[in-house]
Amino acid sequence: MNDIKKMYRTVMDDHFPEKITIEFGDQKLKYRKRTWKLSDDKTGEVIEKGLRYGENPGQEAALYELVKGHLELGGCRFLEPGYGMVSAIDEAAMLQAGKHPGKTNLTDIDNSLNIIKFLLKKPCVVIVKHNNPCGVAYGDTLAQAYDRANMADRIAAFGGCAVFNRAMDRTTAELVVQNYLEVIAAPDYEAGVVDILKVKKDLRIIQIPHFDRLADLCQRRFVEFKSLNDGGLVVQQSPLNAILKVSDFKPAVATHQGVEYRTRPANAAELEDLLFGWQVEQGVTSNSVLYVKDGCTVGIGTGEQDRVGVAEIAIYKAYIKYADALCFKKLGKAYKDLELEIEQGKAAKALKDEIDAETKTAKGGLIGAAMISDAFFPFRDGVDVALRQGIQAIAHAGGSLRDFESIQACNEAQPPAAMVFTGQRAFKH
Known part of the structure; x- marks a missing residue:
């Protein structure tokens, strides 16, 4: 066991x-490896090294920053040097290194930025674990946004990466240190905040370089590389999100056998939740479906092979997370800990029954929520499972031969639900 622990800290x-120089015909992109001079967390010795390891101990890894050259192909000018954020993190930006950073720490920050770059208009927090969001929320204050994002999935957020879109204040920092996080990142930290955070010795505290340029990335492409098992590469343009404001949504309209089908219009509050959810979808592994209510994720289903299945998994997660949040607020403990105490005869079953009943009545917080899918629904079954939970608005790509059936499902719901199309899918693999 000690050997395993040593592997994770080595x-x-x-x-x-x-x-590294990559040539695209006669165009070249030049990259520089990022290393850091940091004190060893055990000996205090200053060492200069790059990433601690890759996705797992035993995998060598390196981080590179684009430093020279630009690429233009087919009329598309890709991102040039000067926008470095995660790849530009140096010793000055690493306010506390904690355990020397590894690959997953930095890719979690990167995917959080990939989401939060669309969510800058209000205080917002994105918590990511294993490169998928656990909880994402707006708030009237940064502290409220963090609390909402954390309580959306307290259990998954444990050991995660939290990224903030405003300078962190003392109130937020005092909430953060009540939990266990591996990484926090923000554009800045108010006076005295880093000292509060440093009580967590292993916490990596990062100040994001060039955060003021983050919004520029919403409409800039970069080159994506996918390595294959045979040593080959797939190269593609990064996607562009076409839905940046509520007016970018398209009415859900379909024609079948000469009959036009459409739903009621979504109201302003529904459109805001649909927009929020679509922005979160940019960072969720596909096939995915998620639910949003009042600017906060309720349930996130990721990486499933069928759309109705992932819609059901996200509902299941919404119920479990709602029950856990209730249990924590009422009893100060996790729902699973309560279950164990009941099995051991240390707690009354009535406590769990009360939480379960309240969760069932609220349908896991899904009543009145919005549903967002990263691609179209090939059948109405995925829509139907959500409507049974009280979902009131749905966004998906549109373009299915059976769009009319999904629209019918919305119109048959009581009360009827709204639907909009995005006109694009948001797959992320």
Whole structure:
């Protein structure tokens, strides 16, 4: 066991080169490897190394920043140097290194930024674990946004990465240190805040470089590489999100056998939740469906093979997370801990029954929520399972031969639900 623990704390050497040049015909992109001079968390010795390890201990890894060159292909000018955020994190930006950063710490920050770049108009917090969001929320204050994002899925957020879109204040920091996080990142930290956070010795505290340029990335493409098992590469443009404001949504309209089908219009509050959810979808592994209510995620279903299945999983998660949040607020403990105490005869079953009844009545917080899918619904079954939970508005790509059936399902619901199309899908693999 001690050997396993040692593996997770060992900072590996890597044998990747200091510089990489990638040629696209006669155009070149030049990259520089990022390393950090940091004190060893055990000995205090200053060492200069790059990533601690890759996705798992034993995997060498390296981080590279684009430093020279630009690429233009087919009229698309890709992102040029000067926008470095995660790849530009240096010692000055690493306010506390905690355990030397590894690959997943930085890719979690990166995907959080991929979501939060669309959510800058109000205080917002994105909590990511294993490169998928656990909870995302707006708030009237940053502290409220963090509390809502954390309580959306307290259990998954444990050991996660939280990214903030405003300078962190003392109130927010005092909430943060009540929980266990691996990484926090923000554009800045108010006076005295870092000292509050440093009570967590292993916490990585990051100040994001060039955060003021984050919004620019919403409409800029970069080159994506996917490595294949045979050593080959798939190269693609990064996606562009076409839905940046509520007016970008398209009415859900379909024609079948000469009959036009459409739903009632979504109201202003519903459109805001649909927009919020679509922005979160940009960072969720596909096939995915998520539910949003009042600017906060309620249930997030990720990476499933069928759309009705992932819609059902997100509902199940909404119920479980709602019950856990209730249990924590009422009893100061996790729902699963309460279940165990009941099995051991240390707690009354009536406590759980009360929480279960309240969760069932609220339908896991889904009544009046919005449903967002990263692609169209091939059948109405995915829509139907959500409507039974009281979902009132749905956004998906549109374009299915059976769109009319999904629209019918919305019109048959009591009360009827609204639907909009995005006109694009948001797959992320």
